[in-house]
Amino acid sequence: MAKAPKLNDRPHVVTANHLSTGDVVYLTAQNEWSRAIADAVIAPNAEAAAAYLAEAEEQARRNIVVAPYLIPVDTQVSPPNPIQFRERIRAFGPTTEAA
Amino acid sequence: MYKYDQLDQTIVEERVAQFRDQVARRIAGELSEDEFKPLRLQNGLYLQLHAYMLRVAIPYGVLSSRQLRQLAHIACRYDRGWGHFTTRQNIQFNWIKLEEAPDALADLAKVQMHAIQTSGNCIRNTTTDQFAGAAADEIEDPRVWCEIIRQWSTFHPEFSFLPRKFKIAVTGSPNDRAAVRVHDIGLRMHKNARGEVGFEVIVGGGLGRTPFIGKTIRDFLPKQHLLSYLEAILRVYNQFGRRDNMYKARIKVLVHEIGIEAMREKVEAEWQAIKDGALQLPQDLVDQIAAHFAPPPFETLPAGIAPEYAQAFRTDFEFGLWARRNTAKHKQPGYAIVTISLKKEGEAPGDASAEQMQAVADIADRYSFGEIRVTHEQNLVLPHVKQADLPAVWRALKAYDLATPNVGLASDIIACPGLDYCALANARSIPVAQQIALRFKNWERAHDIGELKIKISGCINACGHHHVGHIGILGVDKAGEEYYQVTLGGSADQNASLGDLIGPGLDARQVVDAIDAIVETYLRIRQKDEIFLDTYRRVGLKPFKEAVYAAA
Numbered sequence: 062m063a064k065a066p067k068l069n070d071r072p073h074v075v076t077a078n079h080l081s082t083g084d085v086v087y088l089t090a091q092n093e094w095s096r097a098i099a100d101a102v103i104a105p106n107a108e109a110a111a112a113y114l115a116e117a118e119e120q121a122r123r124n125i126v127v128a129p130y131l132i133p134v135d136t137q138v139s140p141p142n143p144i145q146f147r148e149r150i151r152a153f154g155p156t157t158e159a160a
Numbered sequence: 161m162y163k164y165d166q167l168d169q170t171i172v173e174e175r176v177a178q179f180r181d182q183v184a185r186r187i188a189g190e191l192s193e194d195e196f197k198p199l200r201l202q203n204g205l206y207l208q209l210h211a212y213m214l215r216v217a218i219p220y221g222v223l224s225s226r227q228l229r230q231l232a233h234i235a236c237r238y239d240r241g242w243g244h245f246t247t248r249q250n251i252q253f254n255w256i257k258l259e260e261a262p263d264a265l266a267d268l269a270k271v272q273m274h275a276i277q278t279s280g281n282c283i284r285n286t287t288t289d290q291f292a293g294a295a296a297d298e299i300e301d302p303r304v305w306c307e308i309i310r311q312w313s314t315f316h317p318e319f320s321f322l323p324r325k326f327k328i329a330v331t332g333s334p335n336d337r338a339a340v341r342v343h344d345i346g347l348r349m350h351k352n353a354r355g356e357v358g359f360e361v362i363v364g365g366g367l368g369r370t371p372f373i374g375k376t377i378r379d380f381l382p383k384q385h386l387l388s389y390l391e392a393i394l395r396v397y398n399q400f401g402r403r404d405n406m407y408k409a410r411i412k413v414l415v416h417e418i419g420i421e422a423m424r425e426k427v428e429a430e431w432q433a434i435k436d437g438a439l440q441l442p443q444d445l446v447d448q449i450a451a452h453f454a455p456p457p458f459e460t461l462p463a464g465i466a467p468e469y470a471q472a473f474r475t476d477f478e479f480g481l482w483a484r485r486n487t488a489k490h491k492q493p494g495y496a497i498v499t500i501s502l503k504k505e506g507e508a509p510g511d512a513s514a515e516q517m518q519a520v521a522d523i524a525d526r527y528s529f530g531e532i533r534v535t536h537e538q539n540l541v542l543p544h545v546k547q548a549d550l551p552a553v554w555r556a557l558k559a560y561d562l563a564t565p566n567v568g569l570a571s572d573i574i575a576c577p578g579l580d581y582c583a584l585a586n587a588r589s590i591p592v593a594q595q596i597a598l599r600f601k602n603w604e605r606a607h608d609i610g611e612l613k614i615k616i617s618g619c620i621n622a623c624g625h626h627h628v629g630h631i632g633i634l635g636v637d638k639a640g641e642e643y644y645q646v647t648l649g650g651s652a653d654q655n656a657s658l659g660d661l662i663g664p665g666l667d668a669r670q671v672v673d674a675i676d677a678i679v680e681t682y683l684r685i686r687q688k689d690e691i692f693l694d695t696y697r698r699v700g701l702k703p704f705k706e707a708v709y710a711a712a
Contacts, residue, residue: 078211081258081259082257083257083258124189128207150588151209155210156588157508157580157594
């Protein structure tokens with residue numbers, strides 16, 4: 062069995078929370094923010110990831126989003142699926158029906 | 161209940177105006193996130209996993225029907241139509257928009273509510289017995305003292321930047337329903353040899369990553385000295401509490417490191433210097449506050465069981481089941497205390513929809529003098545219901561899915577929001593609680609098992625009180641997978657104890673089977689009248705451990 066790739070070798074997307082609404086958002090190819098991870102721009106390598114994060118941090122300085130960061134995703138599926146369980150819950154919502 | 165005077169109202173309204181300005185400056189970019197974060201936290205606004213979360217204070221768990229209706233309004237207008245009652249007797253709204261938070265707080269201020277003291281390293285909202293002013297076993301109403309503590313602690317300038325947060329709980333009854341031994345300070349009202357009522361002061365209890373049962377620092381504190389003694393403890397903590405390491409900054413670590421004797425010496429020395437000063441409580445002031453908590457206009461009814469209640473109990477099996485678990489003894493003849501379970505099997509513990517909140521407010525107006533309480537076990541209470549009205553109250557609750565007859569049973573689980581909502585969590589809590597509750601849904605088995613307190617936390621911070629669950633479950637992250645550690649034998653009552661770890665962690669599917677195996681073992685080996693905790697204390701871990709790991 063092939064060894065699972067390390068997190069850092071995987072494609073990444075940039076996520077943050079929208080400042081005024083608090084919504085979970087993802088950076089798009091147009092340098093805008095979408096609530097759908099399907100719209101996220103995929104960084105295929107570390108270089109691209111750093112560039113997207115730099116753009117996102119600039120937008121945080123301009124008070125559009127709060128605390129952007131990179132998350133690894135599986136791009137073999139559509140929409141891209143975050144590798145970390147916590148990020149899957151952020152992307153797709155709580156796993157429990159509310160009252 | 162306590163009604164704001166002009167000063168209280170002004171403080172709350174000024175706070176809303178101040179926060180409105182801070183939010184506007186943040187959105188306009190005049191404040192950075194680093195500058196703004198402590199300000200929003202001081203107003204109960206957290207940035208959680210999915211969105212901003214607003215934690216609203218419910219001082220000592222007491223709500224009027226008008227306030228509960230306003231919470232329903234907040235849920236509908238600013239959130240997604242429901243709220244989550246917490247283990248701190250507060251309520252949280254999970255999907256608040258920053259731009260609307262000032263409006264939500266302004267709406268709360270209209271009914272004398274706010275989000276002050278729900279975050280930050282200050283003295284937090286004081287908690288107490290949800291049966292206060294109603295319980296048959298009560299020595300004195302603890303709400304009077306909670307309100308005095310609220311007035312003293314709100315925006316206390318000396319204690320606004322403590323080494324860490326600080327939680328005080330009060331019980332006025334020998335049967336502790338407020339978990340006072342696991343708070344920074346616990347106050348237990350009792351009578352001394354002369355028959356006077358005062359406080360046993362307990363200090364240094366707490367849960368989280370380093371759990372401790374609190375230690376008695378003073379056996380008997382006369383009531384008029386309550387504030388000066390609290391102030392002395394807070395001063396010693398403020399001076400000696402560790403600020404170098406947030407994980408060692410709670411008072412429990414200070415008490416543990418220097419010992420209760422040294423702590424007592426320091427506190428007594430400080431107290432002697434201030435006890436006869438401005439903080440001594442004049443009786444007329446105490447009486448004024450106590451007047452807010454005067455009993456409602458009860459009818460004079462005969463002692464014993466009301467005939468309407470007895471009749472329904474005999475003839476309606478389902479009602480009888482509910483009455484047996486969800487009512488408690490009232491001090492006033494002919495009345496009962498009703499606990500409304502927010503633990504319908506398969507639902508998220510502590511969640512209530514806006515419609516349910518409105519229904520409870522209406523039922524409280526009709527049958528309980530418009531009063532509601534929130535419990536730290538994440539249920540609601542109607543404190544003053546006529547026994548004769550119990551069948552009608554039960555029917556009214558049932559229409560809104562609020563009559564689950566499981567208070568104190570296996571499915572009445574405390575669960576923190578866990579990884580489904582919380583930015584700090586390592587694992588989910590709610591789905592585990594839902595699965596366990598469904599496993600114990602059969603009423604016959606659940607009632608046969610009897611009292612069993614299961615408490616689940618999704619991380620080491622222990623909001624779900626797992627250390628003091630008869631069965632405690634702690635979610636951990638093990639290489640990206642959710643695992644659960646099980647502890648047995650914890651208790652939060654007057655005989656408080658911390659649970660013992662049963663063995664290696666289990667995955668989410670195994671943990672439900674493990675709880676089942678533990679309960680089956682108890683049923684097999686229990687002796688007459690033993691609840692699970694009694695059996696555990698008699699036999700220890702071994703048989704339970706064997707049962708859990710036998711199959712693995």
